[in-house]
Amino acid sequence: MEFIANVFQLILVDRRQVVLSALSEHVVISLIAIALISAAGIPLGILISRYRKYAQPVIYVTGALYTIPVLALFGLMIPILGIGLRPTLFALFIYGLLPLVRNTYVGITGVDAAIVEAARGMGSTNRQLLFNVELPLALPVIVAGFRTIVVMTISVATIASYIGAGGLGDLIFRGINTYFLELVVAGSILVALLAIVADGCLGLLEKYLLKRVR
Amino acid sequence: MIRFEKISKVFPPDVNALEEVSLDVQSGELMCLIGTSGCGKTTLLKTVNRLIEPSSGRIFIDDQDISRLNHISLRRNIGYVIQQTGLYPHLTVEENICYVLRITGNKKTSCRSRAEELMDIIGMDRNYLGRFPRELSGGQQQRVGVARALAANPNIILMDEPFGAIDQITRIQLQDELVRLQSRLNKTIIFVTHDLQEAIKLADRIALMDQGNILQIGTANELLFFPKDDFVENFMGSSSFFNVMRLLPVEKGLVSDYPVFRLSQEDAARKEVEQKARDLGWSEYPVIDKEDQLVGYFPTSEHHNGDLYPVNKLLSPKITFEQALKQLFISGKSRLPVTTDDKKIIGFFDFAQAYDIIRKSSN
Ligand SMILES: Nc1ncnc2c1ncn2[C@@H]1O[C@H](COP(=O)(O)OP(=O)(O)O)[C@@H](O)[C@H]1O
Ligand SMILES: [Mg+2]
Numbered sequence: 001m002e003f004i005a006n007v008f009q010l011i012l013v014d015r016r017q018v019v020l021s022a023l024s025e026h027v028v029i030s031l032i033a034i035a036l037i038s039a040a041g042i043p044l045g046i047l048i049s050r051y052r053k054y055a056q057p058v059i060y061v062t063g064a065l066y067t068i069p070v071l072a073l074f075g076l077m078i079p080i081l082g083i084g085l086r087p088t089l090f091a092l093f094i095y096g097l098l099p100l101v102r103n104t105y106v107g108i109t110g111v112d113a114a115i116v117e118a119a120r121g122m123g124s125t126n127r128q129l130l131f132n133v134e135l136p137l138a139l140p141v142i143v144a145g146f147r148t149i150v151v152m153t154i155s156v157a158t159i160a161s162y163i164g165a166g167g168l169g170d171l172i173f174r175g176i177n178t179y180f181l182e183l184v185v186a187g188s189i190l191v192a193l194l195a196i197v198a199d200g201c202l203g204l205l206e207k208y209l210l211k212r213v214r
Numbered sequence: 215m216i217r218f219e220k221i222s223k224v225f226p227p228d229v230n231a232l233e234e235v236s237l238d239v240q241s242g243e244l245m246c247l248i249g250t251s252g253c254g255k256t257t258l259l260k261t262v263n264r265l266i267e268p269s270s271g272r273i274f275i276d277d278q279d280i281s282r283l284n285h286i287s288l289r290r291n292i293g294y295v296i297q298q299t300g301l302y303p304h305l306t307v308e309e310n311i312c313y314v315l316r317i318t319g320n321k322k323t324s325c326r327s328r329a330e331e332l333m334d335i336i337g338m339d340r341n342y343l344g345r346f347p348r349e350l351s352g353g354q355q356q357r358v359g360v361a362r363a364l365a366a367n368p369n370i371i372l373m374d375e376p377f378g379a380i381d382q383i384t385r386i387q388l389q390d391e392l393v394r395l396q397s398r399l400n401k402t403i404i405f406v407t408h409d410l411q412e413a414i415k416l417a418d419r420i421a422l423m424d425q426g427n428i429l430q431i432g433t434a435n436e437l438l439f440f441p442k443d444d445f446v447e448n449f450m451g452s453s454s455f456f457n458v459m460r461l462l463p464v465e466k467g468l469v470s471d472y473p474v475f476r477l478s479q480e481d482a483a484r485k486e487v488e489q490k491a492r493d494l495g496w497s498e499y500p501v502i503d504k505e506d507q508l509v510g511y512f513p514t515s516e517h518h519n520g521d522l523y524p525v526n527k528l529l530s531p532k533i534t535f536e537q538a539l540k541q542l543f544i545s546g547k548s549r550l551p552v553t554t555d556d557k558k559i560i561g562f563f564d565f566a567q568a569y570d571i572i573r574k575s576s577n
Contacts, residue, residue, distance in 0.1 A: 118300025123290030128317050136304045213304050
């Protein structure tokens with residue numbers, strides 16, 4: 001009991017400044033990574049839904065990237081990109097790509113063929129078909145993928161403190177190095193909280209969108 | 215008018231879905247494509263809006279080769295209704311109906327009034343405009359599908375088994391509505407179905423397909439009485455006459471050139487009418503007032519006191535031959551007038567001549 005009280009004391013009072021700046025750093029890193037992943041992943045998913053013969057290879061490659069262990073990736077990247085924000089974003093980007101590309105692709109190709117047929121038959125251009133019909137109907141599946149990458153990015157970003165990215169990982173590693181258990185727990189709780197809140201909000205959005213397209 | 219010229223379609227590697235199919239569909243005609251599943255009906259239909267490009271052959275709409283037209287604008291000028299409705303689940307009824315209008319850049323307000331107009335045409339309450347497709351029954355969804363196809367006021371409408379997935383009672387209702395709609399709008403419609411009853415009820419002409427070929431094109435009567443081969447005969451049913459009786463709307467086999475006397479006419483005219491009735495072997499002839507409404511009959515016999523014989527039984531044009539026949543027997547007459555709701559004569563249902571009429575129309 002006392003331990004938990006100490007942890008909150010730490011977060012809310014003693015190390016408030018440090019905790020806050022680590023938290024905001026974490027959020028910023030995650031947001032940038034998510035933005036990069038989205039900017040590449042969604043268009044790539046759309047692209048392979050248009051040129052389906054490239055779909056399998058692309059998903060295969062992003063899938064292979066996805067399976068590289070985090071630490072191994074960091075190890076590989078340090079000689080090339082050094083340490084800091086750049087390699088961190090790159091790593092997060094590589095991990096987040098697969099879920100979003102795959103869900104965008106699956107979402108679009110999973111749209112009821114009769115609806116696509118009707119839209120074509122009525123004279124939609126490719127662009128109109130995509131923006132008026134396919135993307136709105138694929139949105140719940142895309143959001144589900146987005147939800148995956150958001151949670152994943154928030155948690156992987158913690159480890160990225162290892163290569164000097166900052167964020168809540170800093171609290172945890174500093175705690176470990178100085179045998180300061182309260183700090184470790186404080187960092188962990190905040191990461192978990194961040195992930196849970198983000199996941200919950202996106203879950204609600206997904207549910208709402210699903211109801212719309214049935 | 216739509217002209218198919220030797221349309222073939224081979225799906226890789228070697229499915230011959232269509233084999234040199236030729237067909238003319240006249241303007242304002244409702245042409246049914248009928249045949250068993252997989253015979254190529256849908257494929258033929260989709261060559262018209264170029265969702266499928268023929269492997270060979272050409273299609274002309276009003277003498278324009280459609281392969282030379284821009285396929286997007288071609289499609290926007292052709293209504294398209296499919297069995298699964300293909301309504302957009304994320305759009306309201308109004309947005310669904312207005313889809314073509316919106317993608318062609320029409321203002322929202324003008325779309326709204328068109329949508330309201332269409333709801334009236336398909337007989338749905340305007341309150342439904344704000345609903346989503348999932349909130350409608352199957353029959354209502356299909357009505358909206360039809361409204362959506364009509365939105366841009368196309369001359370041609372393609373319908374692929376539109377009522378195929380709908381329960382029997384609603385289906386018959388929708389068929390009746392389509393007949394009513396068509397008599398008012400006069401579109402050129404190609405209607406795919408595998409339901410013979412539906413084809414006979416709706417079609418001006420029927421094209422019977424099998425294995426990528428059209429075996430016979432003609433009116434329901436022609437296919438029923440003069441099947442070109444055994445396949446057609448079997449498909450249409452062996453006891454043709456009774457099939458017609460059961461399926462054909464009575465208005466498709468009426469005596470339309472009948473003697474009729476208008477109350478305001480001269481006596482000389484009456485003599486003429488009387489003679490015409492006698493020639494036909496009728497013992498009485500109908501009399502109408504100046505509003506064209508049937509008021510009674512005069513007998514053809516020389517001596518009668520000038521009293522009108524009363525009108526007993528009227529037939530609705532919507533009933534089938536079979537039902538008309540039943541009414542005929544119950545009334546004990548040789549013929550009965552078929553009239554509109556306000557008693558205007560459309561024609562006479564005459565048992566002795568019904569058979570002749572059917573056969574005559576077959577030549
Ligand atoms: N996209 C396609 N690829 C390959 N074969 C097809 C395709 N579409 C239709 N077919 C084949 O062409 C034939 C005719 O199909 P279709 O026109 O859909 O028949 P119907 O509408 O009369 O049931 C069938 O044998 C069907 O399997
Ligand atoms: Mg079909």
